[in-house]
Amino acid sequence: MSRHGADRGAPILALGRNLVVSIRDDLDDQAIVELQDRLTEEISRRRAEGVIIDVSRLDVVDTFAGRMIGALAKMSRILDARTVVVGVRPAVAMTLVELGMTLGEVETALNLDRALEILAGSKSR
């Protein structure tokens, strides 16, 4: 399958039974929707147990991007994978709250290490 240009700005890496998505670029709406498609496909194909979404490079997360991250977490859950968002910048966190987007249904962690700890903990239970 050709992946030409598909993961531009948001490569998906496999780390053990987890997938790590690093959102590098300021993604436009179409790229966010494409990422959802690619990620759900990868979760199912690799039988991933966890998904880590790294947003530390983003300095704007608007309501559209916030909703997409929330939807991604829900889709992952249906596919039996747990999602943790890491690296939310302080300015982004404050802005999301003012927008009324609390990302309540999404788990967050300070960094990749902490996210891996959370995911490892959920497996042993």
Add this chain to the structure above:
Amino acid sequence: MPPAPAKRIRLASTSDIVNARRAAQAMLEAAGMRQIRITRFSTAISEIARNTVTHGGGGMMELAHEAFDGRRWLTATFTDSGAGIADIEQAMSDGFSTAKSLGLGLGGAKRLADAFEIESTPQGTTVKLACRLT
């Protein structure tokens, strides 16, 4: 230092939303603003630019340096020729949405900007956001 010239960004498709907020980010960085203020204002721009594209059928955004109320501002003026918003007060309230969103956009953008104006007729909508520079 002379102010940067006004900048016009065409908002035809959702991919133009990124151009709009990047242009604002660059102008606020050039003006020496702190990151939290840059993030707040560019997020507000992202929300309104999306409205212009999805509800207004596309339009323009103009970024300009202005002086009023004894201060300097970066303003972003969005214009479209869409059908307009019938009830602005209702549209500004959180939770109101005519399309598939949570309807946090207009009210959220107003909270994130330092000044906000909206005018809507059946011939189109103009939204002006301002970020205080001094």
